[in-house]
Amino acid sequence: MQSVRGCIVDDLHRLPKFRDCLSYLYLEHGRIDQHEKAIAFHDAQGKVPVPVASLAVLMLGPGTAVTHAAIRALADNNCLVVWCGEENVRFYASGMGGTRSSAALLHQARLATDDKLRLQVVARMYRMRFQEDLPPGTTIEQLRGLEGSRVRAAYARLSRETSITWSGRNYDRSNWGAGDTVNRALSAANSCLYGLCHAAILSVGLSPALGFIHTGKQLSFVYDIADLYKVAFTIPVAFATTAESEADIERRVRFACRDAFREGRLLQHIVPDIREALGSTDEGDALADIWAQDPAMPAGWWEPPHGTVIAPPPAADSDSQETTTWSS
Secondary structure, three states: OOOOOOOOOOOHHHOOOHHHOEEEEEEOOEEEEEEOOEEEEEEOOEEEEEOHHHEEEEEEOOOEEEOHHHHHHHHHOOOEEEEEOHHHOOEEEEOOOOOOOOHHHHHHHHHHOOHHHHHHHHHHHHHHHHOOOOOOOOOHHHHHHHHHHHHHHHHHHHHHHHOOOOOOOOOOHHHHHHOOHHHHHHHHHHHHHHHHHHHHHHHOOOOOOOOOOOOOOOOHHHHHHHOOOOOOOHHHHHHHHHHHOOOOHHHHHHHHHHHHHHHOOOHHHHHHHHHHHHOOOHHHOOOOOHHHOOOOOOOOOOOOOOOOOOOOOOOOOOOOOOOOOOOO
């Protein structure tokens, strides 16, 4: 294992590039505490130091206890902490990203709330995923059909190549063990990919919730970005690992994904791909801002055009005003 770095990253201008990080580490049934200026994992087999200064994502599975000091060390080193379910197939909570600026998030929100701009992002994502432009006049329904046919073709091709019987993407989250092996392998592989994409999204100050193709969940944008890589990474890994053996499939898939992500240099591509999808450039890099020098600095003022008059809000009218229902 790589040795632990001796410094904590307290100046976000000096953060290592996301592409230079290790991908992820999944831990369960053990205790995590601070070790020097990093962390260490303790389980029945002993103590293992973890080099958090170059780790992108730490996934905490069941039976994991973590100290306040360890979480502080992880946050200081811009390592995303994800609390997840057994075998990393459920998402419960996560920490915050490594930038204090909202510039990238405001850009994302503008794109997501303007139908014309949003469709441009959708078209870019399609081109990035399948290396071809959408036919003129394509509707959203037709786009979903095109995507679905290409993904089904990938499943069918890998089923033939690996001699794994494939009857479709089907699993029951409430009865995990009842799913067939290849579907469990796919879910485990995709969870690893989601964690990595989630960390990349937060690292540049974007929201995992503001999706463009997916919508309505706190991880919608994570699913959008992860879809760019499934055919190239997680689907082949899941089928190949299942073809080798069905034993201990979730653990073996996690290791296989780690190797595939490293060999395919995935971390070098995620952030540039996010920027390409959103049409942003390095000028909008959320790390290069004054808040990076002082994370506790209060936010700036909103500045509308000079002389803008504040109009009173419209009177409440149930017939004309949109209402939002909050569920407890």
